[in-house]
Amino acid sequence: MQLPTPRGPLTASLFERLRRPPHPFVPFGPAPAGEPAVEDDDLQLALFVCYELHYRGFEEVDEEWEWEPSLLAARKTLERRFEDGLARAVPRPSPVPGVPTRRALAELIAADDGPCLSAFLARRADLEQFREFVTHRSIYHLKEADPHTWGIPRLSGAPKAALVEIQADEYGGGRAERMHSELFRATMRGLDLDDSYGAYLDRVPAITLAISNAMSLFGLHRRHLGALLGHLAAFEMTSSAPNHRYSLGLRRLGGDETARRFYDEHVQADAVHEQIAAHDMCGGFVRQHPSRAGEVLYGAACALTLDRLFAEHVMGHWRRGTSSLRETELMAGSR
Known part of the structure; x- marks a missing residue:
């Protein structure tokens, strides 16, 4: 699989770096105000590509990127945005005692x-x-x-x-x-x-x-x-x-x-x-x-x-x- 087309600043920066040999990755900046995380094309594609490194990866991406600590730290920033977005979109059910x-x-x-x-x-x-x-x-x-x-x-x-x-x-x-x-x-x-x-x-x-x-x-x-x-x-x-x-x-x-x-x-x-x-x-x-x-x-x-x-x-x-x-x-x- 080839890297996809970028959809914004997150993916443009991420893909440019992933095409190079592994190196320290600068963390992503604060999330811009805008659409909900689950509807944010740039965020979701960036996160998908980071996760895909743990599955089959991409032809032009060095496999050493999978466990590059600085990339994992940057991914954590994306995950926090996504988790916050899920928390806003999904009411958290409360278990009822005694209900199987x-x-x-x-x-x-x-x-x-x-x-x-x-x-x-x-x-x-x-x-x-x-x-x-x-x-x-x-x-x-x-x-x-x-x-x-x-x-x-x-x-x-x-x-x-x-x-x-x-x-x-x-x-x-x-x-x-x-x-x-x-x-x-x-x-x-x-x-x-x-x-x-x-x-x-x-x-x-x-x-x-x-x-x-x-x-x-x-x-x-x-x-x-x-x-x-x-x-x-x-x-x-x-x-x-x-x-x-x-x-x-x-x-x-x-x-x-x-x-x-x-x-x-x-x-x-x-x-x-x-x-x-x-x-x-x-x-x-x-x-x-x-x-x-x-x-x-x-x-x-x-x-x-x-x-x-x-x-x-x-x-x-x-x-x-x-x-x-x-x-x-x-x-x-x-x-």
Whole structure:
């Protein structure tokens, strides 16, 4: 993957430095007044690139940058802005004594009132809108499960076993062609989209990057372990029905079985994962660490809120008859 196009002073400075050999990095200055952090293209892209150094990296960036202390210090400044932005955007749920974690998560999800993007995709979206949706989701789905896997070595006992069980399914049970990221690549190819990793990084807006960045933030910091587990639980508990609708929509638009397999797989797998994540993983974690129940619920609330903001962004553009993607250039890699 190549470094993307800068979107402002943060990314311009960051990318210029990353193209050079590792050297002491001057910390970023104070955050300018402006739009909320989750909608700040410059901030979200800068943070995404910093996190990506812990995944597959960039061709023109020396791998020594990954653990350069001065870059980590600069990244911490970006993370503080993002965490503050999340705190303002996401009301922090308070656990109710005596209410099991599974029930608390279910009630949190039931209270979510965001627009039903999956219903629109099932019944009304045209082919270009469905391709847009898949383009957005490629930022996460081409590395699906990776951010949550950071939690495995930080757990013990039943919660660890539960997370491993979920992740093993996400990675195809040891079969490369069954990995969910590979199934999603097949969906992209079926829609004549470029299935290479990070192909559409320049096209997606801040909110799409924020969804991925929240997972990396929670996954890379042990202090956010409870939030990471709650995030995954919300992800799994809100997956089966929407994926069924995505499959219906893609079939309506002519998508074949191979193109729909990613969604069909999640209908069944996530119905099982929902129970494991809520009861065994999050419930087990809270039983081990009762004082951290609020963290679990906050992670779930972050997942729900960011997904709602994403749906509002996409649906808002479509209602106006405009693209929900950034219009900086033609969709690179489309066939």
